[in-house]
Amino acid sequence: MAKRRKVSNPLALAVLAELMAEPMHPYEMGRRLKEHAKDRNIKYNRSSLYMVVEQLRKAGFVAEQETVRDTQRPERTVYALTEEGRTELHDWMRELVAEPQHEYPAFGVSLSLLMVLPPAEAVELLERRRAALTAEVAEIRATLRKATEEGVGWLFLIEEEYRVGGMDAEIAFVERLITQLQEPDFVRTWQEYFGSLQ
CATH class of the missing domain: 1.10.10.10 (Winged helix-like DNA-binding domain superfamily/Winged helix DNA-binding domain)
Incomplete structure (x- = not known):
């Protein structure tokens, strides 16, 4: 604790x-x-x-x-x-x-409330997030390569390596979520429960 x-x-x-x-x-x-x-x-x-x-x-x-x-x-x-x-x-x-600490990232909050968005809109927004993450990962990797070539030790780059690992995992998660949100059974269920509330 x-x-x-x-x-x-x-x-x-x-x-x-x-x-x-x-x-x-x-x-x-x-x-x-x-x-x-x-x-x-x-x-x-x-x-x-x-x-x-x-x-x-x-x-x-x-x-x-x-x-x-x-x-x-x-x-x-x-x-x-x-x-x-x-x-x-x-x-x-x-x-x-x-000791792992429970954190409250903004994206986690948005995921817990994702049902308020129609599936098609959620997919579009998640695709934008995936593109932004992919671009940021490419930028960080380029910075890491340059720093390594300039002789910066790996320990001084570790937080960026951690950031890239987390972003890679998030990209994979977002890709799975996009697929799940497009499944016909999910779209039908969402429309039954939430469509009338929009």
């Missing part, structure tokens, strides 16, 4: 991981997260990043190390990972890697 955490936002986990490398200010954290393509997996903006850093500070996971003054820029507070923060990072990572 997932442990209740003082700060549970996934962005907090990414901040703790970035601070393992070295102390830095939030602007630099944001730049590195974007540079390392973590913004593809973790939703954030500048204000949410500053808010999470403050939450981590209050929880004792990061501490202000120094304030840097530069005539070209406003002063910046540099944060460092505390020992408590390092412990939290490792504990949280062990939990996320070992």
Whole structure:
């Protein structure tokens, strides 16, 4: 069972991981997260990043190390990972890697309510989804090939490999669902139960 955490936002986990490398200010954290393509997996903006850093500070996971003054820029507070923060990072990572978590993706919600759409319309929409997924998978694979050719180690690409695996599985699922939605028995049953409600 997932442990209740003082700060549970996934962005907090990414901040703790970035601070393992070295102390830095939030602007630099944001730049590195974007540079390392973590913004593809973790939703954030500048204000949410500053808010999470403050939450981590209050929880004792990061501490202000120094304030840097530069005539070209406003002063910046540099944060460092505390020992408590390092412990939290490792504990949280062990939990996320070992224990499957129930997530609530938007597509799952739409599938649970799919019966409100006429089968022909659902098929058309699913075909559009399949095309979009196929294009995205091709783009990610091209990026992975290029990164591998440039010598980027597989461990630094693992979240994209995971994304492609999930998308491949979703494409296969969508293809089966399209076939099922077009079966005459299903269309007839849908019309009997839901057709009059449209």
